Each structure stands twice: as C-alpha cells, then as structure tokens.
Amino acid sequence: MDFNGSGGGNELHNNQFYPSEESKPLLGEMSAQQLPPPEGNNNHKAGPCSKRSLLHSSSGMRYKLLQEGDIQVCVVKHPRTFLSKLLTSKFLRRWEPHHLTLTDSSLMSATPTGYMEAPLSYSTIEDLQLLSWDNAPKYCVQLSFPGGTVLLQAANSYLRDQWFHSIQWKKKIYKYRKVLNNPSRWDVVLKEIRALVDMALTSPLQDESIHQAPLHIISTLLAENTNLSAQDHENIIVAIAPLLENNHPPPDLCEFFCKHCRERPRSMVVIEVFTPVVQRILKHNMDFGKCPRLRLFTQEYILALNELNAGMEVVKKFIHSMHGPTGQCPHPRVLPNLVAVCLAAIYSCYEEFINSRDNSPSLKEIRNGCQQQSERKPPMPLRLLRPEPPTPPQTTTLSPPPALPLSPPPSIVNSSEILVELERNNNTTNTLRKAPAEGDSEPNLIDCLLVSPALNALSIQLPAHADRVLGCFALILKMLSDYDDWRPALASLLQPIPFPKESVFCFVFCNRELKYVIQRFAEDPRQEVHSCLLSVRSGKDGWFQLYSPGGVACDDDGELFASMVHILMGSCYKTKKFLLSLAENKLGPCMLLALRGNQTMVEILCLMLEYNIIENKDTQLQIISTLESTQVGLRMYEQLCDRQRELKELQRKGGPTRLTLPSKSTDADLARLLSSGSFGNLENLSLAFTNVTSACAEQLIKLPSLKQLNLWSTQFGDAGLRLLSEHLACLQVLNLCETPVTDAGLLSLSSMKSLCSLNMNSTKLTADTYEDLKVRT
Numbered sequence: 108m109d110f111n112g113s114g115g116g117n118e119l120h121n122n123q124f125y126p127s128e129e130s131k132p133l134l135g136e137m138s139a140q141q142l143p144p145p146e147g148n149n150n151h152k153a154g155p156c157s158k159r160s161l162l163h164s165s166s167g168m169r170y171k172l173l174q175e176g177d178i179q180v181c182v183v184k185h186p187r188t189f190l191s192k193l194l195t196s197k198f199l200r201r202w203e204p205h206h207l208t209l210t211d212s213s214l215m216s217a218t219p220t221g222y223m224e225a226p227l228s229y230s231t232i233e234d235l236q237l238l239s240w241d242n243a244p245k246y247c248v249q250l251s252f253p254g255g256t257v258l259l260q261a262a263n264s265y266l267r268d269q270w271f272h273s274i275q276w277k278k279k280i281y282k283y284r285k286v287l288n289n290p291s292r293w294d295v296v297l298k299e300i301r302a303l304v305d306m307a308l309t310s311p312l313q314d315e316s317i318h319q320a321p322l323h324i325i326s327t328l329l330a331e332n333t334n335l336s337a338q339d340h341e342n343i344i345v346a347i348a349p350l351l352e353n354n355h356p357p358p359d360l361c362e363f364f365c366k367h368c369r370e371r372p373r374s375m376v377v378i379e380v381f382t383p384v385v386q387r388i389l390k391h392n393m394d395f396g397k398c399p400r401l402r403l404f405t406q407e408y409i410l411a412l413n414e415l416n417a418g419m420e421v422v423k424k425f426i427h428s429m430h431g432p433t434g435q436c437p438h439p440r441v442l443p444n445l446v447a448v449c450l451a452a453i454y455s456c457y458e459e460f461i462n463s464r465d466n467s468p469s470l471k472e473i474r475n476g477c478q479q480q481s482e483r484k485p486p487m488p489l490r491l492l493r494p495e496p497p498t499p500p501q502t503t504t505l506s507p508p509p510a511l512p513l514s515p516p517p518s519i520v521n522s523s524e525i526l527v528e529l530e531r532n533n534n535t536t537n538t539l540r541k542a543p544a545e546g547d548s549e550p551n552l553i554d555c556l557l558v559s560p561a562l563n564a565l566s567i568q569l570p571a572h573a574d575r576v577l578g579c580f581a582l583i584l585k586m587l588s589d590y591d592d593w594r595p596a597l598a599s600l601l602q603p604i605p606f607p608k609e610s611v612f613c614f615v616f617c618n619r620e621l622k623y624v625i626q627r628f629a630e631d632p633r634q635e636v637h638s639c640l641l642s643v644r645s646g647k648d649g650w651f652q653l654y655s656p657g658g659v660a661c662d663d664d665g666e667l668f669a670s671m672v673h674i675l676m677g678s679c680y681k682t683k684k685f686l687l688s689l690a691e692n693k694l695g696p697c698m699l700l701a702l703r704g705n706q707t708m709v710e711i712l713c714l715m716l717e718y719n720i721i722e723n724k725d726t727q728l729q730i731i732s733t734l735e736s737t738q739v740g741l742r743m744y745e746q747l748c749d750r751q752r753e754l755k756e757l758q759r760k761g762g763p764t765r766l767t768l769p770s771k772s773t774d775a776d777l778a779r780l781l782s783s784g785s786f787g788n789l790e791n792l793s794l795a796f797t798n799v800t801s802a803c804a805e806q807l808i809k810l811p812s813l814k815q816l817n818l819w820s821t822q823f824g825d826a827g828l829r830l831l832s833e834h835l836a837c838l839q840v841l842n843l844c845e846t847p848v849t850d851a852g853l854l855s856l857s858s859m860k861s862l863c864s865l866n867m868n869s870t871k872l873t874a875d876t877y878e879d880l881k882v883r884t
Contacts, residue, residue: 169311170265170269170312172313177204178205178260179203180203180205180216181203181222183258203222209273209274211277211281211284234250237249238258272312273312287299290328297339297342300347303321303325304347306321318350319354319357322356323357325343326358341374345376351384351387352383353387355388355398356404358398364407364408368407369411372414373415377408377411382408385408388405390429390441393440395451402451409579413579419579446600449583450605453580453581456577584597588623588628594631598636602649604649629671631674637671641675652692655696656693657696664700668693668696683834686715701734704738709734709740710743712733712740715730754809761784762784763789767792768780768792768793768794768797768799771796771797774803777794778803792816794817794818795817798822799818800822801826801827804823804827804828808830814837814838816835817842818842819844820844823846824846827852828848832855836860838859839861839864840863841866849870854879854880857879
C-alpha cells in the first residue's frame with residue numbers, strides 16, 4: 108500500500124472542497140468556487156479514491172424519492188482523516204446486504220443486525236458525500252457520523268445518486284422540521300421558510316411529497332402560532348407561493364388562507380397569490396368531498412373578490428378567465444367544481460337559517476297563526492325577519508282591533524330567534540299574538556309556512572354576510588348559464604334539484620337568479636338542455652313542477668311554466684305520456700293560463716281533446732268552455748273540430764288496403780293524399796325511398812287499421828317513432844332500414860306489443876339496445 112504524500116495531499120484537497128455539514132448553509136448548496144477543478148488541471152492530483160458532489164442543475168437528471176430499497180452496507184469505525192487510505196486497502200471491511208427504509212427521522216434496516224443493528228438517525232450524520240473507485244465498478248455514498256463512516260454501495264451510478272439525494276432530502280427535511288417546530292424570532296423563521304421553499308424547488312427529486320412536505324411543515328407552524336401579525340401572514344404566503352403553483356394546499360393551510368381572505372379581502376396577496384392557486388383547484392380537483400377545505404378556500408376567495416371595489420365585475424372576469432376566450436372551455440372540471448362551490452355556499456346559508464331558530468318557543472304559535480289566517484279569503488303575505496333589538500313591553504301584549512277600518516301596523520309574532528310578520532290587505536285588521544313559552548312539541552317552521560295556500564309572498568331577511576353570500580353565488584350560477592358550451596352540463600348538474608324540499612328560502616331569496624338560469628334552459632333548443640327541466644325520476648319534483656302555478660318558486664303567474672311547456676312540446680315530448688302527466692298534475696294551471704289567452708296552453712288543451720287524454724265528460728266540457736272563452740282558443744278549437752271531421756272521413760271504412768307512395772314524395776304529398784278520401788281499410792303502407800320525415804307521423808297515427816309500414820331509406824327519426832309507439836297499437840311489421848333512428852327512439856318501440864317484425868339494418872342501433880329490445884319484446 109502506498110502511504111506517500113500524494114494520498115495525504117488528495118485528502119487535503121477533498122477536505123477543501125467538501126466541508127462538513129455544520130459549516131454549510133442549511134440548503135447545503137455549493138458555490139462555483141467550491142466545484143472540483145477539471146480533470147486536466149495539473150495543479151491537483153487525482154488519488155485512487157476520489158469524491159465529488161453531484162449538482163442536479165448541471166446534470167439535469169431527475170430521480171424518484173426513495174422510501175426503501177436493497178443496498179450493500181459497510182461501516183468503517185475510524186476517523187475521517189484516514190478514510191482515503193483505508194478505502195485503497197485490499198483488506199477493506201466486508202459488505203452486508205440490507206433492506207433500508209428511510210423514515211422521517213432515521214435510516215433503519217428491515218433486519219436490524221450487523222452494521223445496521225441500530226437505526227442511524229439523521230441528526231448524527233455530519234456529512235454526506237458521493238464516492239467512486241477508479242479501479243473497481245463500485246458506486247458508494249459516504250455517511251459520516253462521529254467515530255466512523257457508513258458506506259452504501261449501489262449497483263450503478265443512477266441508483267447511487269438516487270440514494271444520495273433521497274437521504275440528503277430526508278436529512279434536511281428532518282432538520283427544518285426541528286428548526287421550525289420551536290420558532291424564536293420570526294425574521295429568522297421567514298428566512299428558513301424561504302430556504303425550505305428554494306430547496307424544494309431546486310431538488311432533483313420528482314415526487315409529490317417533495318412539495319407537500321414543506322407545505323405540511325409550514326401549515327403546522329401556522330396552526331400552532333395563531334398570534335402572527337397581518338404582515339407576517341402576507342410574507343409567509345408570498346414565500347410559499349412558488350410551491351402552490353403545481354400543488355394543492357393542505358387542509359391546515361387552506362384554513363389559514365380562508366382566514367386571510369376573510370380578514371384582509373382587499374390584500375394584494377388575494378389577487379396575486381391566491382388566484383393561480385384557486386384556478387388550479389378548479390381545473391384539477393376531482394372531488395371536493397375528499398378535501399372540503401379546498402372548496403371552502405375557493406368559496407372564501409370568491410367572496411374576497413366580491414369585496415373589492417368593482418365587486419361582481421371582478422368575479423365575472425374571474426369566471427371568464429376560468430372558461431377561456433374560446434367558445435369551448437378546455438378544462439372539463441371547472442364547471443362541476445364551480446357549481447359545487449356555489450351550491451355548498453347557498454346551502455350553508457340555509458343551514459345557518461335553520462340553526463338560528465333552534466329551540467325557538469314560538470314555532471307552535473306560528474303554525475297555529477298561519478292555520479287560522481289561512482281560513483280568511485284575502486291573500487296574506489308573510490315575511491321572515493331576523494331578531495331586532497328588544498321592544499317595549501307593551502308590544503308583546505294583545506292589542507284589540509281598531510274600531511274604524513284603518514290600516515294598522517303589521518302584526519308581529521315575537522320569538523327568541525326570529526320574527527314572523529303577518530301582513531294583511533289595507534282594509535283588514537291584524538291581531539297580535541304572543542307565542543307560548545312552552546308547547547307539547549316543536550313544529551317545523553318550514554311546514555308552518557307551507558300550511559296556508561293563501562300565502563302568496565314570502566321574503567326572508569338574513570344577516571348582511573349571508574345576504575352577500577347568497578347574492579354572490581346565485582349570480583355566479585346565472586353567469587354560468589350564459590355560456591353555451593357549459594349549459595348542457597349545468598342543466599344536467601342542476602336537474603336533481605340541489606336544495607332540500609323544505610328550503611323554501613333558497614327559492615325566495617335567490618329566485619330571480621335561479622329563475623334566470625331556468626329560463627335559459629327553457630330557451631335552449633338543444634334537447635339535452637331543456638329535457639333537464641323535468642324531474643330526474645318519477646315521484647320527485649323537478650324545475651318544471653317548482654315553477655308551475657302553485658309551485659314554491661312560481662312568482663310570475665305561470666309565464667315561465669308556459670315557456671317550459673312550449674319548448675318541451677316543440678321537441679320530442681309531444682306524446683301521450685307528457686300530456687297525461689299534465690292532465691293528471693297540472694290541468695288546473697293549464698286551463699287558467701289558457702283562459703288568460705296563453706297560446707301554448709290553448710294548444711295543450713286542444714291536444715288533450717284530440718288524443719282523448721281526458722275521459723271525464725264534465726272535464727271535457729269544461730276544457731271546451733275554456734277554449735271558447737278566448738279568441739285564440741275559439742279559433743284553435745274550430746280547427747280541431749275540422750280536423751276531427753276530416754279524421755272521421757279518413758277513418759271511415761273503405762278505400763284501398765295497400766298503398767305505395769312514389770319515390771321523392773314528401774310529408775306534404777302524404778298529407779294531401781290522405782285528405783283526399785277514406786282510408787279506414789288501409790293495412791299496408793310503403794313510404795320506401797321517399798323524402799318523408801318524422802313530421803309525417805302526425806298523419807300516420809290517423810290510420811287505425813295500419814299493420815305494415817315500410818320506411819326504408821327515409822328521413823324518419825326518433826320523434827316520429829315515439830308517436831307511432833303510442834298511437835299505432837295494431838302495427839305488426841315495421842321497416843326502418845337506412846333511417847336516422849337511434850337507440851333513444853328504438854327503445855320506445857318496446858311498448859308496441861303487436862309488433863312482430865322489425866328491420867333495423869343500417870341504423871345507429873347499438874348492441875346493448877338490441878339486447879334490451881329482445882328482452883322487452
């Protein structure tokens with residue numbers, strides 16, 4: 108072995124360029140002056156064992172953070188000054204295989220024997236270096252500790268560097284966690300936070316925990332130190348902002364951000380730092396249920412924007428930035444996340460309202476008062492108010508009605524939680540009742556409000572904060588409905604009404620904005636949009652029911668309801684099923700609107716008579732009287748009578764049993780032909796290779812004896828199939844080859860029990876629908 112001066116000189120050279128961990132800054136970054144000289148430099152001699160530091164910035168290599176792995180271990184219990192001489196010895200200590208785990212505080216082996224009998228704490232590691240042999244393919248990491256050195260040998264240079272950076276990361280995170288656990292001076296803490304952030308940003312490790320670990324350390328620091336000044340808050344937020352560009356903030360940090368938004372909504376931190384964070388949440392979050400504090404932070408951020416001078420204009424610009432300048436939003440998660448935030452904010456106000464009247468002793472009296480007042484004919488508006496300052500004692504006593512028919516002040520039912528004001532018309536009197544302090548049971552306030560059918564106005568006043576919350580997020584829903592590409596998904600998200608049945612105040616307070624949204628759905632010609640106005644399933648109310656006359660959200664005498672019926676009738680809902688549902692549930696509102704001259708409702712009543720939806724003779728006569736009471740109704744009823752006379756002539760026995768239309772015939776040609784005589788005996792009709800569409804179904808359903816229908820290579824579609832399935836009960840053979848029908852229309856044929864032959868070649872039929880039809884028929 109060579110123990111001449113060259114070895115010592117090499118060791119001195121290494122000590123010069125690789126200082127111990129204690130002499131380095133906490134980040135452990137090396138300056139350009141500390142880099143080893145090039146290999147061609149003659150002023151420095153390379154020994155048999157050389158050490159080097161791997162800088163990821165120059166190599167560009169990226170590694171995954173190791174949590175555990177297999178590696179060879181050797182421990183040398185000698186001072187570091189003799190290490191280079193020992194490493195050149197042929198009698199180097201033996202290597203032991205170990206499965207090492209990098210815990211948060213130490214390096215430990217799965218088999219605690221030999222060299223790794225005890226865990227090696229990160230706090231005992233004084234230095235961490237990379238080693239390589241010139242004369243052997245061994246790649247080692249040197250861990251220096253008091254009294255010796257641990258050598259870790261990897262299979263190749265990449266694994267060696269991966270172990271080096273992983274241990275270095277664990278060691279530094281462990282040190283930062285200890286330093287920031289007991290802060291003494293906040294100026295020093297801020298420097299350490301910035302150094303921690305820089306370390307995470309410059310680390311060659313690529314792993315989710317590389318950015319999450321510093322965020323968790325900082326969030327724990329903030330949670331344990333709640334007496335920070337506002338300036339300290341902003342400094343810390345600015346310091347950690349780079350880590351939030353590609354990472355969601357942890358829950359504790361979300362609470363800290365929420366607090367800052369509430370306390371300093373006009374801070375520039377909200378705009379400059381929180382905006383990209385919230386944008387990332389809205390674009391990439393998949394489920395707010397797993398992290399509800401992300402939703403709360405987004406909600407508080409939007410409310411902070413609303414507190415700026417421009418108010419909702421700033422919120423509108425933010426929504427537009429989330430959608431993007433093009434006609435199609437490139438981020439599919441933005442809309443569902445925005446809707447979730449809005450609905451949760453609105454529902455939180457409802458919960459606040461419900462909780463505010465818990466244990467109220469006046470609810471039973473409110474119910475009794477509503478029931479007594481409902482027996483009177485004049486309508487009685489009711490207004491819910493928040494509790495006001497205490498009133499003089501005389502306001503809580505019974506007040507006799509005045510002798511003259513003057514307009515007294517509104518009667519007040521006083522409660523410890525809320526005030527309910529019952530208002531009558533000017534020519535009526537009011538009676539003041541005091542709620543009993545005790546009762547047999549505590550009724551539901553919303554049930555009390557819904558008892559009286561005479562209540563025609565309901566308004567609720569909430570605290571200023573709740574007022575702003577409801578107004579802000581209801582307006583956001585209104586903004587979302589203005590984007591054409593978002594409207595189908597928005598309608599689908601809102602089809603199951605997102606408010607509990609008893610939350611009347613949601614519709615009362617937000618009805619203007621919600622009504623605008625529903626109006627946008629009703630005006631959209633796309634079926635996937637306006638079909639969401641109906642209930643999501645039978646037995647459950649939808650927007651169609653809520654905005655119908657008598658519904659909890661109707662405040663316009665049925666104008667929106669009529670527009671919804673119009674758009675639904677204009678699409679594929681002109682069927683017996685839809686008319687039957689109207690006749691069973693909404694016949695009264697339909698007749699009332701028809702009596703007021705609404706043309707859509709007049710058409711509905713005429714269709715009910717034409718399709719024999721109404722079986723009761725008295726109801727039929729009442730509908731006829733309603734139609735004859737207006738000019739538009741009388742005109743449409745006369746047209747109906749003419750059609751009925753033509754129908755009787757058409758269905759009169761006689762005429763051909765088979766009929767084939769020439770190619771290129773149109774819907775008008777078919778209608779003209781069928782109006783020329785009697786076709787009561789027609790059983791076989793061929794419209795193959797003609798230009799007829801679904802519109803001809805109106806004529807086909809007038810043929811009661813039709814058994815065979817050939818629609819090969821026509822433009823007959825789904826809407827026509829729905830009409831045929833409801834009216835041609837005797838149809839046995841149907842040819843739909845090369846027609847544009849889809850699964851939606853073909854499924855309606857399952858109700859035709861007489862159908863025994865169906866040709867669906869060259870259609871858009873799918874395998875699932877084919878199997879479904881086989882089962883149903």
